[in-house]
């Protein structure tokens with residue numbers, strides 16, 4: 001992983017548009033223009049949904065929010081995508097406003113600058129609700145990357161993906177600019193990240209991760225930590241996949257409950273949500289068990305973690321969950337030191 005390229009955060013790009021943006025001086029003109037711009041790229045139903053969502057208390061702010069001296073990027077599902085989604089009826093429910101706010105990024109993210117395949121660009125949306133439990137009033141993020149270009153020169157080259165837990169949304173056509181917004185049509189209605197437990201129990205994730213993450217749920221349950229992990233307020237979870245638990249089955253099950261709990265705590269950063277572009281070498285992260293955690297990049301582009309004398313490879317990074325982010329790893333790091341004071345000071 002090339003950390004300089006991957007540290008490309010959407011917020012840093014928000015200056016790109018501002019200088020050229022001409023924002024109509026009347027809100028009516030602005031909204032008419034936005035409607036036309038969305039219609040022109042086959043996203044009329046996204047406009048309808050935005051207009052309708054203003055009837056819901058929690059989302060009345062969405063259109064107001066766009067008419068501002070700031071840049072935004074709309075990931076607008078094309079009209080056909082709404083028919084395919086389970087939210088085909090666009091009623092002005094509060095949920096619609098929440099859903100739409102997850103399609104609006106608070107920065108200008110030019111699709112041509114999205115990180116290449118295997119690296120990610122993390123873009124913060126406007127989505128925030130009682131169900132999302134992120135630190136410091138942070139909003140929920142979407143994870144972007146450009147599509148694999150194993151065959152450059154193909155007509156598809158230049159497409160971008162939005163990576164969900166068990167799905168990818170793909171860009172359709174190129175991005176267009178309107179006033180202070182960039183509009184990128186996409187082929188799906190995005191799904192708001194669900195809880196840690198729901199995400200890790202999904203059978204779709206098991207297939208994609210090629211090993212699943214259900215042993216982890218069993219392990220946190222066995223040491224009575226399921227609830228404290230599930231309600232951890234804005235946390236980074238390094239989750240060993242099932243195969244990793246199989247590999248240490250005897251060693252792990254031979255530990256007492258306290259040591260097992262310590263091992264699991266040493267796979268969590270408590271109170272901070274660290275996406276892969278923010279994982280930096282030489283930064284001394286401290287786990288919820290109070291142990292230092294080091295992040296290492298190797299020459300072959302792989303990223304590893306080290307806790308004590310154990311090392312794990314990240315096999316899939318940046319799965320957003322309602323209370324933080326999950327990175328799947330290939331090894332259970334059997335570090336049994338638990339030093340809550342040091343964890344708390346961190």
Ligand SMILES: *[C@@H]1O[C@H](CO)[C@@H](O)[C@H](O)[C@H]1NC(C)=O
Nearest residue numbers: 078079080081083084187188
């Ligand atoms: C919607 O679903 C149909 C049938 O599964 C599929 O052919 C079509 O490509 C889908 N459209 C979009 C925009 O995903």
Ligand SMILES: *[C@@H]1O[C@H](CO)[C@@H](O)[C@H](O)[C@H]1NC(C)=O
Nearest residue numbers: 061126128135136137138139
């Ligand atoms: C969080 O941010 C929103 C929108 O910017 C603001 O309305 C709200 O007051 C903030 N909440 C806290 C606790 O800072």
Ligand SMILES: *[C@@H]1O[C@H](CO)[C@@H](O)[C@H](O)[C@H]1NC(C)=O
Nearest residue numbers: 147148161163166167168208
């Ligand atoms: C999403 O895209 C990534 C990168 O190309 C791929 O590895 C993964 O299998 C895709 N997931 C789905 C659900 O198609």
Ligand SMILES: *[C@@H]1O[C@H](CO)[C@@H](O)[C@H](O)[C@H]1NC(C)=O
Nearest residue numbers: 110111112113175176177182
């Ligand atoms: C994105 O950046 C490219 C390269 O700088 C530029 O040609 C293109 O117009 C930009 N796209 C939008 C929608 O502004």
Ligand SMILES: *[C@@H]1O[C@H](CO)[C@@H](O)[C@H](O)[C@H]1NC(C)=O
Nearest residue numbers: 228229232265268270271288
């Ligand atoms: C995270 O820290 C909070 C506050 O110190 C604590 O109450 C909670 O139990 C911790 N959670 C985990 C999983 O370490």
